[in-house]
Amino acid sequence: MIAELGLAVLWMAAALAALQLVAGALALRPEGGQLGGLVRPVAVMQGVLVLIAFAALVWLFVTTDLSVKLVVENSHSAKPLIFKIAGTWGNHEGSMLLWVTIMAVAGAFVAVIERRLDERTLIATLGGQAFISLGFYAFLLFASNPFARLAQPAEEGQGLNPLLQDIGLAFHPPTLYVGYVGLSIAFSFAIGALITRNVGPAFARAMRPWVLGAWIFLTLGITAGSYWAYYTLGWGGWWFWDPVENASLMPWLAATALLHSVSVLQSRDALRAWTVMLGVLAFSMSMVGTFLVRSGILTSVHAFAVDPQRGAFILALLAIDIGGALALFTLRVSTVTEGARFSLLSREASLVFNNVMLCGILGIVLIGTLYPLMTEAYGVKVSVGPPYFNPVSAIFAFPMLVVMAIGPLLRWRRDRLTGDRAARVTWPLAVCAALALAVFVGVETLAHHITLLPALGLALASGLFPASFLPLVGRNLRRTPLPVWGMVVAHAGIAVSLFGMASESAFSVERLAALTIGESRDVGPWQVRLDGMMPVAGPNWTALQASVSTRYAGAAPTVLHPMAETFTNPPGTRNESALQTRWNGQLYVVLGEQAQDGRWQMRFWWKPFVPLIWAGGAMVGLGGLLALLGRVMSDLRRLIAKDKIAYRRTRQGR
Amino acid sequence: MSDNTEKPRNRLALWLPLAIFGGLFALFVHGLMRPADNNVPSTFVGNPLPQFDLPAAAADRPGLATSAFRTGKPRLLNVFASWCVPCAAEAPQLAALAQAGVDVEGVAIHDRPEDLARFLANNGNPYAAIGRDDKRVVQIAIGSSGVPETYVIDGQGVIRYQHIGDIRADDVPMLLGKLKEAASKGAGS
Numbered sequence: 001m002i003a004e005l006g007l008a009v010l011w012m013a014a015a016l017a018a019l020q021l022v023a024g025a026l027a028l029r030p031e032g033g034q035l036g037g038l039v040r041p042v043a044v045m046q047g048v049l050v051l052i053a054f055a056a057l058v059w060l061f062v063t064t065d066l067s068v069k070l071v072v073e074n075s076h077s078a079k080p081l082i083f084k085i086a087g088t089w090g091n092h093e094g095s096m097l098l099w100v101t102i103m104a105v106a107g108a109f110v111a112v113i114e115r116r117l118d119e120r121t122l123i124a125t126l127g128g129q130a131f132i133s134l135g136f137y138a139f140l141l142f143a144s145n146p147f148a149r150l151a152q153p154a155e156e157g158q159g160l161n162p163l164l165q166d167i168g169l170a171f172h173p174p175t176l177y178v179g180y181v182g183l184s185i186a187f188s189f190a191i192g193a194l195i196t197r198n199v200g201p202a203f204a205r206a207m208r209p210w211v212l213g214a215w216i217f218l219t220l221g222i223t224a225g226s227y228w229a230y231y232t233l234g235w236g237g238w239w240f241w242d243p244v245e246n247a248s249l250m251p252w253l254a255a256t257a258l259l260h261s262v263s264v265l266q267s268r269d270a271l272r273a274w275t276v277m278l279g280v281l282a283f284s285m286s287m288v289g290t291f292l293v294r295s296g297i298l299t300s301v302h303a304f305a306v307d308p309q310r311g312a313f314i315l316a317l318l319a320i321d322i323g324g325a326l327a328l329f330t331l332r333v334s335t336v337t338e339g340a341r342f343s344l345l346s347r348e349a350s351l352v353f354n355n356v357m358l359c360g361i362l363g364i365v366l367i368g369t370l371y372p373l374m375t376e377a378y379g380v381k382v383s384v385g386p387p388y389f390n391p392v393s394a395i396f397a398f399p400m401l402v403v404m405a406i407g408p409l410l411r412w413r414r415d416r417l418t419g420d421r422a423a424r425v426t427w428p429l430a431v432c433a434a435l436a437l438a439v440f441v442g443v444e445t446l447a448h449h450i451t452l453l454p455a456l457g458l459a460l461a462s463g464l465f466p467a468s469f470l471p472l473v474g475r476n477l478r479r480t481p482l483p484v485w486g487m488v489v490a491h492a493g494i495a496v497s498l499f500g501m502a503s504e505s506a507f508s509v510e511r512l513a514a515l516t517i518g519e520s521r522d523v524g525p526w527q528v529r530l531d532g533m534m535p536v537a538g539p540n541w542t543a544l545q546a547s548v549s550t551r552y553a554g555a556a557p558t559v560l561h562p563m564a565e566t567f568t569n570p571p572g573t574r575n576e577s578a579l580q581t582r583w584n585g586q587l588y589v590v591l592g593e594q595a596q597d598g599r600w601q602m603r604f605w606w607k608p609f610v611p612l613i614w615a616g617g618a619m620v621g622l623g624g625l626l627a628l629l630g631r632v633m634s635d636l637r638r639l640i641a642k643d644k645i646a647y648r649r650t651r652q653g654r
Numbered sequence: 655m656s657d658n659t660e661k662p663r664n665r666l667a668l669w670l671p672l673a674i675f676g677g678l679f680a681l682f683v684h685g686l687m688r689p690a691d692n693n694v695p696s697t698f699v700g701n702p703l704p705q706f707d708l709p710a711a712a713a714d715r716p717g718l719a720t721s722a723f724r725t726g727k728p729r730l731l732n733v734f735a736s737w738c739v740p741c742a743a744e745a746p747q748l749a750a751l752a753q754a755g756v757d758v759e760g761v762a763i764h765d766r767p768e769d770l771a772r773f774l775a776n777n778g779n780p781y782a783a784i785g786r787d788d789k790r791v792v793q794i795a796i797g798s799s800g801v802p803e804t805y806v807i808d809g810q811g812v813i814r815y816q817h818i819g820d821i822r823a824d825d826v827p828m829l830l831g832k833l834k835e836a837a838s839k840g841a842g843s
Contacts, residue, residue, distance in 0.1 A: 277671065288678070297685035311686050319679055326672040333668060370678075373685045 003068050006056030007147040010097075013049035013104065014137035016042050017130045024127025028120060028195065039123050040111040043130070047108025054088075054101040057146055061088045067153035070094065070146050076159040078540050086170035089177075092294065092310065093146035098174060100136045102181040103129070106210075110185060117206040118198060125192030132184055135317040143313050159540070165567070168228040176221035176248055180286035182214025183255060190279030191325055194332045199276055204266035207279065209631055211262055214282075215255045216624035222248050223617030234575040234590045236510070236605045238613055241389045243298040246369045247289030250362055254282035257358040260351050268412055270339040270348055274355070280329060284322045285362070291318055297373060343414040350407030357400035361393050368392075394453055401460055401498070404491060405432065405467035428470050436463025443506075450506045457502025464495035482630025490623025497616025503585075503609035514599040524606035525553045526587055533600065541567045543576075546591045546600065550580055562591040562602075586610050696816045698797040703731075703811045706792045708785025711762040711770055718759055718785030723811040728836035729757035730829070731805040732781070733793055735765050736773035738801045744820035745777035751826060752780035756833060760784040761792055763801055804829070808836035 020042045026032035027039060060068050061084050064077045074091045075084055089098045107129045114122055140146065189207040193199045225248065230238040239245060258278040265275045292298055295311020342348040368384045375382050409425045417426050440459035443450055468491035471484060509524035520529040531547040543565040549557040560578035567574065580587040585608035592601035703720050710717040723729065732748060734741040752758050760781035762770055765788070787793055796805065796813065806815035806829065814836040817825065 280671075284675075291682065295682075295686060297682065297688075315679075315682050315686065318682075322675055323672070323679070326675050330668045330672050370681065373681055376688065377681070377684055 002056050002059055003065065003147040003149060006053045006060070007145065009049050009056070010053040010137070010147075011141065013046050013053065013100075014134065014141060016046040016049065017104070017133045017137060020046060020130035021127050021134060024123050024130065027123050028127075036119065036123050039126050043104075043111035043126050044108045046130075046133075047104045047106075050101050050104040054097055057094060057097055058085060058088050060147075061085060061094075064157060066155070066157060067149050069148045069150050072150060072154040072157050074158070076157040076540065079159065079165075080539055082167065082170055083165050089173055093140070093144045095173060095177070096136065096140050096144055097146050098177055099181060100133055100140060102178055103133050103136070103184055106181060106185050107133070107188075110210075114206055117202055118196075121192045121196045121198045121203060122206075123192075124195040125188045128188040128191040128195075129185065132188065132321055135320065139310075139313050139317065143310065159567075165540075166228065166232055168224055168232075172221060172224050172228055175217050175224065179214045179216075179218030179221055179255075180251060180283075180290070182210055182217060183251060183283040183286050185210040186214065186255075186258065186279045187283035187325065190276045191328065194276060194328050194336075197332065197335055199265075199272045199336050201266050201269050204262050204275065208259075208262050208266060209628060211255060211259050211279075211282075212624055212628045212631070215252070215259050216621050216628065218248070218252045218255055219617060219621040219624060222252055223614050223621065226617070227614050231577050231579060232574065234577050234603075236508075236588055236590070236603070236607075238504070238610070241368070241385055243369050244293050246365050247292050250289060250365055250369075251282055251285040253358050253362040253365070254278060254285045257355045257362075258282050261355055264348055264351055265339070268340050268342070268348060270342060271352065272336050272339045273333045274352075276333065276336070277329060278355070280322070280325045281359075284318075284325070287314070287318050287322060288366075291315055292369070298369070340413075342412070345410065345415050345417070347407055347410040347412050347415075350403050350410055353403050354400050354407065357396045357403075360396040361400075364393050364396065365389070390453060394456070398456060398460060401464055401494070404494070405429065405464050405470075408471045408487060408491070424474070428473065429467060432463040432467040432470075435466065436460055439463075447506070454502040454506035457498055458506065461495045461499035461502060464498070465492055468492040468495055482633070483627040486623045486625070486627030486630065488623070489626060490620045493616045493619025493621075493623055495616070496612050496619055497614075500609050500612030500614075500616060504607050504613065507608040508610075509606040511604040512601070513604065514595055514601050516599050521604070523587070523604040526604075526606055527551050527554075528587075528589070528604060529557075530600060530602065531559070536563070538565075541565045544591070546602070548578070548589055548602075550587055550589075552582060552587075560587075560589050562589045564591050564593075581611055584608055696797050696813075698813050699816060701813055703807060703813060704792075704795040706785070706795065708761065708787055708792060711760075711765060711767065711784040711786035712774060712779075713767075713771070715760075715779070715781060715784045718761060718783045720811060722759060722783060723807045724809070726809040727757065728806065728808045728814070728833050729759060729782075730833070731759050731761065731796075731807050733761045733763060733796075733798050733801055733803045733805075735763040735801045736769040737765070740820035741802045742773070742777050744802055744822075745780070747821040747823060747826050748780040749778050751821075751829065754830065756830070757782050761787050763787050763790055763793055806832045806836050808839055812839075814839065 020039060023035045023038040023042065027034075027036035057070075060071055061075055062081070064075055064084065065071050066077075070091060070093050071087075074094075075087045079087070087094075089095045107126060110122075110129070111126060117125075186207050189203065189210070193203045225245070226238050229240065229245075230236075258275065258281075261271045261275045261278055264271045291311065291314045294314055297311060368389050371384050372382055406425075406429060409429070415421065415425075436459045439462040440455060443455045443458055468488055471488055472480060475484075511521060511523045513521045515521065515530040517530055517532055520527055522528075528548055528550045531549050534545050534547065536543050536545045543563040545561050545563045548560045548562065550560055551557040558580060560580055562578040563576040565574045565576055566572075575590050575592070578589045580589075585606065588605040588607060590603040592603060594600055703723055705720050707719040708717050723731075730748075730751065748758055758780045760783070762784055765786070770784075785792065797816070798805075800818075802820050804817040804821060805813055806817075808814050815829075815832045817829065821829065
């Protein structure tokens, strides 16, 4: 019953999306003015209906309704509740439903709160959003119905991939999805503005919180995903340049560029065409990423829902949405008038430079990801890995980070670095640069084995961190607006993360050891001893658990428990690593197999300062949150002030 | 508009994003249409055999050196071991190949002479020579990751083909074909 209800509601939501599109399109014509009033309520209703459909699917998973095909294939009655819920989106159909749900709910939200953008552009935006949604509704209803029943209810479900039964992963995909789909709103705004030829500060102001929100979710999603890969895969690495990882990185790069260019458009009315282009690009990258992951045309370690048939469907959507948007861009952008100009030494110029660098990195990652596909067209098989990605993206990243330190200190439109400005800008920056140089020289002289890239990273991070705080110098800290704090925290987070990455690659120590019980080994400053081995059991797995006592430089020992787990439903194995975190790094222990002579194969890593990678990522997300909070609060203050004025006016009888 | 003069150049640049997207789309369509093939050919194919000179592994056969492959006639190099079950399973196919006039050379991996003698007695001995590779030196040098594997080596000692896993009955004509191919290539070079 619930399944049928879900499907029916989904169909109704799709019909409303069609209505939203048609009404929006007609309302933009001179004779269809009255239809414009229909668009907002329809958008809201569509959001409510699709939310009901999604709730129905969650309910089916929670109750483990074994007459529904999707539940049988992806869930099991013995699974813990949290993974039953996570199972809703841990599969292709459910994740697509989550996708349209977020899209429709975001559209409804825009319809309710957006009052300051001119009405025609807003209607065009909601129409565009309905157009993209319709494609995904069609995909769900015709090619991947999540509510399909089995002719004969199954006895038991088949369970969820063991790698996915992890609390981090339960929330990692929805976080990324909110990010991807939030970018769809930015995309729709860009289309709306192109249709009505109204690209200006008002459009930027409407689009900005969506870009910022999506970007925060993407940042946190990528950070969490990286940490998940680090501790579940048991390989000791934190980024593998895998196609799926790249698929999440590319929208983030585009969104980062968009975020900065939209701020220029809002405050300076410059970079009009560029901002619209990035708005289209950011969501395009989300869709390209989805296509690469779902179609299976690239080999990846975490392709969980691969099917070429679905790939063809997503490719068709991709062609219609992105091809259409780019064609619209090409035809319309020459009629978008040029914005304000600025000189070479100005905050705008530094933002443009970094935008170009971000797009450069995006291009590098895209080419690297697709290169195997290109060479396969000529019958040559290659795989592209860190030896390409690391140095080539660093060529763009390092200059970008230098400019990131300078840019926020420059004035809008035109700046000069002489006189009083030298004391404010040049000298503090020179001190930071000297610090970076000192670190570089120190690293190169003290540790010869460290390669150039990590050494440069350490140096740059050391200069960048203090430089990030320079915009606060000379300000009254209590009166500094939240968005400025946000920028400072986010930029400092980049420095922190870079320091972690460089340190991990420069100073990591790896040991492979076959240990008998009671045997010890040295791993960098640590001494580890295998104390014992014990079988343990969970709700749907059994495992061998090792007890490893570890002591750091002779300090009191602590005990770690790495496990090799065997899952029963469905069968599978997972090596749960054990981590010991100190302020200056992490010890990483993985239990392997037992050798024929009874010794246990174990792998140890000592990774100095590695947690800074994710701490930095979290700081970047927090910075975004502060900025968003600041904007929302100033909007609220303005609304309240407006209400007060209106109230006084009515009381005075005016 | 006043800036009519510079429009044409601008227009062309504006088509660029759409053109790039068109290229990507073509690439994706091609990627989808292509049948999935996840086999990666060995990079050793096309390279000459590395230098080695292995001692004899069995009493009645000589050891194996690189020079044995420079006779102008293509031959098979079979990497095997007595402790490997699929190696016993492919023995009849190797015998059939030897019967057809193919020279088969063997490299015994990590083996004991008495085990090997028993293995050859039970499964037949199609090998012209068997080298003893206790430390897997040759195996690693020719890019073999397990046993059994069979290489087609042309008359100049160049690796022409690598077959991973046991030789099934229907692989025999395929290997004969590869040997014929190697004969023409080896003579040509």
